[in-house]
Amino acid sequence: MTDQLSRVFAALADPTRRDLVARLASDGEASVGDLAAPYPVSVQAVSKHLKVLEDAGLVSRGEGGQRRPVRLEAEVFDLMTRWIERYRREAEERYSRLDAVLAELSDDQSVKQSVEQSIEQSIEQERGAS
Amino acid sequence: MSTLHPSQGTKHETGIVADPAIPVITITREFDAPPAAVFRAHVDPELFARWCGPRTIDMRIDHWDARTGGAWRYTAIREGEEIARFFGSFHEVREPDRIVQTFTYEGGGDGVSLETLRLEELPGGRTRLTGVSVVDTLELRDLIMASGMEVGVVEGYERLDELLGE
Numbered sequence: 001m002t003d004q005l006s007r008v009f010a011a012l013a014d015p016t017r018r019d020l021v022a023r024l025a026s027d028g029e030a031s032v033g034d035l036a037a038p039y040p041v042s043v044q045a046v047s048k049h050l051k052v053l054e055d056a057g058l059v060s061r062g063e064g065g066q067r068r069p070v071r072l073e074a075e076v077f078d079l080m081t082r083w084i085e086r087y088r089r090e091a092e093e094r095y096s097r098l099d100a101v102l103a104e105l106s107d108d109q110s111v112k113q114s115v116e117q118s119i120e121q122s123i124e125q126e127r128g129a130s
Numbered sequence: 131m132s133t134l135h136p137s138q139g140t141k142h143e144t145g146i147v148a149d150p151a152i153p154v155i156t157i158t159r160e161f162d163a164p165p166a167a168v169f170r171a172h173v174d175p176e177l178f179a180r181w182c183g184p185r186t187i188d189m190r191i192d193h194w195d196a197r198t199g200g201a202w203r204y205t206a207i208r209e210g211e212e213i214a215r216f217f218g219s220f221h222e223v224r225e226p227d228r229i230v231q232t233f234t235y236e237g238g239g240d241g242v243s244l245e246t247l248r249l250e251e252l253p254g255g256r257t258r259l260t261g262v263s264v265v266d267t268l269e270l271r272d273l274i275m276a277s278g279m280e281v282g283v284v285e286g287y288e289r290l291d292e293l294l295g296e
Contacts, residue, residue, distance in 0.1 A: 006268070006269055006272050008150075009150050009268050009272055010268065012150035012151070013150055013151045013268070014151075015151075018150065018151075083275060084146060084148055084275065087146065087148075087155075087275045088144055088145075088146040088157075089144075090184075091144045091146065091157050091159075092143065092144040092159075093184070093185075094181060094182065094183075094184075095142070095144055095159045095161075095181075095259075097180070097181035097185075098161070098168075098171055098181040099142070099161065099162070100181070101171050101177055101180050101181050102161055102162070102163035102167050102168065102171060103162075103163075105163070105167050105170070105171070105177075106163060106167065115170055115173050115174050115196070116197075118174050118175060118176060119173070119174075119175065119194060119195055119196055119197065119200075122175045122176075122191065122194045123193075123194070123195060126192070126193060
């Protein structure tokens with residue numbers, strides 16, 4: 001799971017590869033020649049980039065000799081977005097709890113104690129405990 | 131693509147960006163409270179313990195000195211059992227808009243995250259929080275995010291247990 005994600009992130013750490021993926025995302029599939037055309041690098045260099053993307057599972061190559069089309073593998077993207085979404089949701093849960101604490105703070109007029117004091121207190125308690 | 135925008139229709143969704151090229155996680159969130167209050171909820175140990183961990187987990191604050199040059203340490207406890215320890219330093223605490231701290235999961239190797247929290251005042255006594263976490267490798271960043279996933283999975287199963295127990 002994490003291994004595949006690491007490969008995906010490593011594959012996407014290069015701007016040319018990110019651009020290739022973005023173009024495949026809008027065009028669906030394309031030949032290596034078409035994909036290579038806009039870049040100021042050789043077709044071989046683009047082929048190498050595509051190989052990295054393929055090893056990460058981000059693209060696949062169709063059957064059929066020289067003009068095998070390159071396709072984007074949507075499931076791998078789903079995997080990555082699901083994984084980020086999970087982390088995001090966890091942060092969101094934490095901040096919802098913070099919302100509740102903040103709501104209480106604004107209601108509670110008796111909260112006059114300064115942060116400095118509560119830090120001092122916690123350090124005092126710690127000394128007492130050890 | 132690795133950016134998830136806050137979805138429409140909810141009041142304050144957390145936004146998150148995991149850059150594919152650099153080992154950074156950026157979180158954004160807005161609050162219906164002024165920066166001073168959000169700041170306080172991050173530096174007052176009693177308040178912090180009330181929101182920082184999952185509901186099923188108690189955070190025992192073992193050391194807390196939220197001042198520039200200070201340090202912190204806390205233990206996550208579930209049903210009386212210690213399940214994880216975390217520690218770090220308060221590199222800079224500047225009221226009311228900036229907290230820079232380090233974060234280490236004890237027993238998880240030498241990984242350390244540098245966390246910079248920025249609080250911006252918004253109109254109407256509100257606040258925008260931006261948190262940037264930087265680690266030294268993409269692998270560690272991915273591990274941090276994946277570990278969040280594990281917690282989610284564990285909690286999901288726990289909820290399922292409760293459901294099945296009814």
